[in-house]
Amino acid sequence: MGAGRKFSGGKNGIFYMQYYSTKGQVKPVSFKDAVLKGLPEDNGLYMPESIPILSEEFLKELSEKSFQDIAIEIVSGFVEDEIKKSDLEKIVHSAFDFDVPLINIHDNIFVLETFHGPTLAFKDFGARFMARVMGHFLQNESKEVNILVATSGDTGSAVAQGFLGVEGIKVTLLYPKGKVSKIQEQQLTTIGQNVTALEVDGTFDDCQTMVKEAFLDKELKEKLNLSSANSINIARLLPQSFYYLYAYSLVADYPEDIIFCTPSGNFGNLCAGVLAWKMGLPVKKFVAATNINDIVPTYLDTGLFNPKGSVRTLSNAMDVGNPSNFPRILDLYDGSHEKMSGHMIGKVYGDKQTKEIIKSVYKKYDYVLCPHSAIGYQGLFDTLEERGMNEKGVFISTASPAKFGDIVEPVIKEKVEVPERLQKIVKRKKQAVSMGNQPGDLKSYLLNS
Ligand SMILES: *Cc1c(COP(=O)(O)O)cnc(C)c1O
Numbered sequence: 001m002g003a004g005r006k007f008s009g010g011k012n013g014i015f016y017m018q019y020y021s022t023k024g025q026v027k028p029v030s031f032k033d034a035v036l037k038g039l040p041e042d043n044g045l046y047m048p049e050s051i052p053i054l055s056e057e058f059l060k061e062l063s064e065k066s067f068q069d070i071a072i073e074i075v076s077g078f079v080e081d082e083i084k085k086s087d088l089e090k091i092v093h094s095a096f097d098f099d100v101p102l103i104n105i106h107d108n109i110f111v112l113e114t115f116h117g118p119t120l121a122f123k124d125f126g127a128r129f130m131a132r133v134m135g136h137f138l139q140n141e142s143k144e145v146n147i148l149v150a151t152s153g154d155t156g157s158a159v160a161q162g163f164l165g166v167e168g169i170k171v172t173l174l175y176p177k178g179k180v181s182k183i184q185e186q187q188l189t190t191i192g193q194n195v196t197a198l199e200v201d202g203t204f205d206d207c208q209t210m211v212k213e214a215f216l217d218k219e220l221k222e223k224l225n226l227s228s229a230n231s232i233n234i235a236r237l238l239p240q241s242f243y244y245l246y247a248y249s250l251v252a253d254y255p256e257d258i259i260f261c262t263p264s265g266n267f268g269n270l271c272a273g274v275l276a277w278k279m280g281l282p283v284k285k286f287v288a289a290t291n292i293n294d295i296v297p298t299y300l301d302t303g304l305f306n307p308k309g310s311v312r313t314l315s316n317a318m319d320v321g322n323p324s325n326f327p328r329i330l331d332l333y334d335g336s337h338e339k340m341s342g343h344m345i346g347k348v349y350g351d352k353q354t355k356e357i358i359k360s361v362y363k364k365y366d367y368v369l370c371p372h373s374a375i376g377y378q379g380l381f382d383t384l385e386e387r388g389m390n391e392k393g394v395f396i397s398t399a400s401p402a403k404f405g406d407i408v409e410p411v412i413k414e415k416v417e418v419p420e421r422l423q424k425i426v427k428r429k430k431q432a433v434s435m436g437n438q439p440g441d442l443k444s445y446l447l448n449s
Helices: 031-037 056-060 067-082 085-095 123-138 154-163 182-189 204-216 218-224 234-251 268-278 295-302 326-332 337-343 351-365 371-386 401-412 420-427 439-448
Strands: 019-021 046-048 102-106 109-113 145-150 169-176 195-200 226-228 258-263 283-290 344-348 393-397 432-435
Touching: 019 031, 031 067, 031 123, 031 234, 046 234, 067 085, 067 234, 085 123, 102 234, 102 351, 109 234, 109 371, 123 154, 123 169, 123 234, 145 154, 145 204, 154 169, 154 182, 154 195, 169 182, 169 204, 182 195, 182 420, 195 204, 204 218, 204 226, 204 439, 218 226, 218 439, 234 258, 234 268, 234 393, 258 268, 258 371, 268 283, 268 326, 283 295, 283 337, 283 371, 295 326, 295 337, 295 344, 337 344, 344 371, 351 371, 351 401, 371 393, 371 401, 432 439
Parallel strands: 109 393, 145 169, 145 226, 169 195, 195 432, 258 283, 258 393, 283 344
Antiparallel strands: 019 046, 102 109
């Protein structure tokens, strides 16, 4: 730290980490502003002006730390004095109140299960942390804040669960009628309290347009104090880096270096891993594993970043044709293709392979993978095998197979056990407000509700 620090002066001076835009067209802002704005006006992405380096002592003692200890240490470096330590501790303990198990599948292959939060996918880490940080910064606002989210499934429920019960914040979710899975719909429409689901008679694109129009509407913006919970908010990125350190603490002793593989779509999860490496975590290689939406693996091979339309696959949360966190990752490698491709390996798997992987891992090791995590497993396995099978590797398992029973069950020819909290959700009564697909429909609802 140092260069980017702004010292407010005085005996009890406060340090603020500054956040710049990857496009560099706007002035750097504080952590609070980066979180509340979400996106800089130049459409870049916020990045910390310097990356706090973890001390050797901390890294050596990693195996004695809890997940929460690690989280508090890391966030402190990124927020400096903007959030009091005691408040930060409260935020971390309430956001991460679920398990993050690490399992040895076979040989040197370990899986970190990041899907034990309320919506059974890793997005709970980012969403729960961001919601609490926003709630913290908004706690002295007299006006209620309204968060609007358009969702095609998973993100909406993670964000809504994250904000559930956070005081002073009201969440409105828009989802396309008939275009989300049964389980996803139950997750979106049975939350209650400060969360309302709107079932839009239209497509996901319609939902997104309605939300965008609402933000551009002066009357709504003023009357309702609208805010976004954008997926590329820095507060959603940071907490994903905690679990790379935590996984490391369970399999390796500093300074041994290991390999991480992350099944990726928008590349937020992998970006957080690279951030952890920049903080000092010893990572020999990252594996960027994708389905046939292979923009980043192609970039690693060729140096050409060519976004395309996304293609639908079985691992649908990774169907991304223009990975939005790519500029952040490249930035962490100093904008250098050579540096990035020297440290990151791309692996690509199609739907047929995905099913084969799920089947063979279940048969050989009695372990059930979701379609996304299957790609993570194989990316790691193939990489370790190519390199002689004597290194340790961890892949991130991003969702519970129970969320993808319709795909997984016919492949393994067994029922997938549904966790109790998901069973409860499936039984709850759906509560949604039906709505047309015009921006005016949303506006009149918001002004009259
Ligand atoms: C969102 C998601 C991904 C992709 O993560 P990115 O951070 O967008 O790369 C992978 N698997 C599951 C289950 C997801 O929900």
